[in-house]
Amino acid sequence: MSAAPLVVVGDALLDIDLAGTSRRLCPDAPVPVIERATELPRPGGAGLAALLAAAEGREVVLVTALADDEPGRRLRALLEPHLDVAAFPLHGSTPCKVRVRAGGQSVARLDTGDGEARDGPVGPRVAEALGRAAAVLVSDYGRGVTRHAAVRALLAEVAPSVPVVWDPHPRGEAPVRGTRLLTPNQDEAARLAARDDAGIEGAGLSAATRRGRHLAERWGLEGVAVTLGAAGALLCNGAPEPFLAPAEAAPGDPCGAGDSFAARTTEALADGGSLTEAVSAGVRWASAFVKAGAACAVAERLARTGSPRILPDRGEDAWDIIDRTRRAGGTVVATGGCFDLLHAGHVRLLEQARRLGDCLIVCVNSDDSVRRRKGPGRPVNQAADRVRVLRALKAVDAAVVFEEDTPVPLLEQLRPDIWVKGADYAGGPLPEAGTVRRHGGEVVLLPLLEGRSTTRLLATTKGITS
Numbered sequence: 001m002s003a004a005p006l007v008v009v010g011d012a013l014l015d016i017d018l019a020g021t022s023r024r025l026c027p028d029a030p031v032p033v034i035e036r037a038t039e040l041p042r043p044g045g046a047g048l049a050a051l052l053a054a055a056e057g058r059e060v061v062l063v064t065a066l067a068d069d070e071p072g073r074r075l076r077a078l079l080e081p082h083l084d085v086a087a088f089p090l091h092g093s094t095p096c097k098v099r100v101r102a103g104g105q106s107v108a109r110l111d112t113g114d115g116e117a118r119d120g121p122v123g124p125r126v127a128e129a130l131g132r133a134a135a136v137l138v139s140d141y142g143r144g145v146t147r148h149a150a151v152r153a154l155l156a157e158v159a160p161s162v163p164v165v166w167d168p169h170p171r172g173e174a175p176v177r178g179t180r181l182l183t184p185n186q187d188e189a190a191r192l193a194a195r196d197d198a199g200i201e202g203a204g205l206s207a208a209t210r211r212g213r214h215l216a217e218r219w220g221l222e223g224v225a226v227t228l229g230a231a232g233a234l235l236c237n238g239a240p241e242p243f244l245a246p247a248e249a250a251p252g253d254p255c256g257a258g259d260s261f262a263a264r265t266t267e268a269l270a271d272g273g274s275l276t277e278a279v280s281a282g283v284r285w286a287s288a289f290v291k292a293g294a295a296c297a298v299a300e301r302l303a304r305t306g307s308p309r310i311l312p313d314r315g316e317d318a319w320d321i322i323d324r325t326r327r328a329g330g331t332v333v334a335t336g337g338c339f340d341l342l343h344a345g346h347v348r349l350l351e352q353a354r355r356l357g358d359c360l361i362v363c364v365n366s367d368d369s370v371r372r373r374k375g376p377g378r379p380v381n382q383a384a385d386r387v388r389v390l391r392a393l394k395a396v397d398a399a400v401v402f403e404e405d406t407p408v409p410l411l412e413q414l415r416p417d418i419w420v421k422g423a424d425y426a427g428g429p430l431p432e433a434g435t436v437r438r439h440g441g442e443v444v445l446l447p448l449l450e451g452r453s454t455t456r457l458l459a460t461t462k463g464i465t466s
Helices: 046-054 070-079 124-131 149-158 186-195 204-219 257-270 275-291 294-305 317-327 344-354 367-374 383-391 408-414 433-438 454-465
Strands: 006-010 012-021 035-045 060-066 084-089 096-102 105-112 135-139 164-167 223-227 233-236 243-245 332-337 359-365 398-402 418-422 442-446
Touching: 006 046, 006 124, 006 257, 012 046, 012 060, 012 070, 012 294, 035 046, 035 070, 035 294, 046 060, 046 070, 046 135, 046 257, 046 294, 060 070, 060 124, 070 084, 084 124, 124 149, 135 149, 135 257, 164 257, 186 204, 186 223, 204 223, 204 233, 223 257, 223 275, 233 275, 243 275, 257 275, 317 332, 317 359, 317 398, 332 344, 332 408, 344 359, 344 418, 344 442, 359 367, 359 383, 359 408, 383 398, 398 408, 408 433, 433 442
Parallel strands: 006 060, 006 135, 012 096, 060 084, 135 164, 332 359, 332 418, 359 398, 418 442
Antiparallel strands: 012 035, 096 105, 223 233, 233 243
């Protein structure tokens, strides 16, 4: 990690989710009645990008314009425990976006605040921050920070020597000369290219590639990464063919995914990564961000723990899934095993287990645990690969590795409502059964698919190759 800070420059907003439940329509209008609503505030715009960059412990400085009003003070209070805020005056009121949500869906959004950054002094802290930056992320939300003459002059001064990533807005400004990477989404790329009368029609990868190349040439950029939502990001960087960084499947609220992509991409460049490495890292981060609950999860974590960190360590996403399932009144199902060579019997067991509840957590033996159980020739696949394959299955919500010979210590923490094993365990003692039942759960045995086992697969393969 670089000792110099990552500097985020741009327009900060106050975002608020009013999240509740809805079971009926209003009697005087066909609109839902939101009950038991909870207010969850969080930084938005450049503020969210800066907060996400700081969530893993990196030093971050946010250069922005803030008004001295109640929303502005709330925004500053949300930011300052986690990063350094170098702010100059915002003319007008702080922009505030309120999403009304029920059952995980937005039903309305209310936008207030007319504040804009206007030319004038920015103070020595802004120049100092940019002067020592390891990398700069410009998060343009069209509110004037990137139009500010002094800010643009400072950005132009540092761009030749440090990586500058520019996350654009259709109403925003062109990047300064020397900017390394532009990160528009498909709609932003189309609007920016249309402003130049580029004449690029259509949609899809071909159109995104042509727009990315046009923008790179138009503004003298080393690369343009057009984000494609669930498809990932397409990097146009002067190579004959574009580079596609695919996203992992991550259904959920995408609010803030673009900010998370831009923040992680900038961090990777600050640490010396290439454009392809940085864009790939950004896509992985954004996928995990959406899967973990996106901007809603940031607000929930800030309210509950004071921390913006939502990206879990290996396996910790299981706790979030369990927490959400239980808060919704659902049933947590878990199962376990080595899953060394995934076969049709495994898939059938996992699909049947998932149908018993509202989420399925798979407890996976570590490599050492497998060796102790199966012998020195096992596992065939290391734990990271086994987990990756399991997580790719639609039936599996999360996979957690445990080091012990049995999953009992892990089950003490997971406390599933249902623990599933294959019927081959019938008649024998299950060491984990007592733990599951002590916490109010039940053990269920499911039928196996006859003739399918990892041992048989390995024996067959050995016979073929010998």
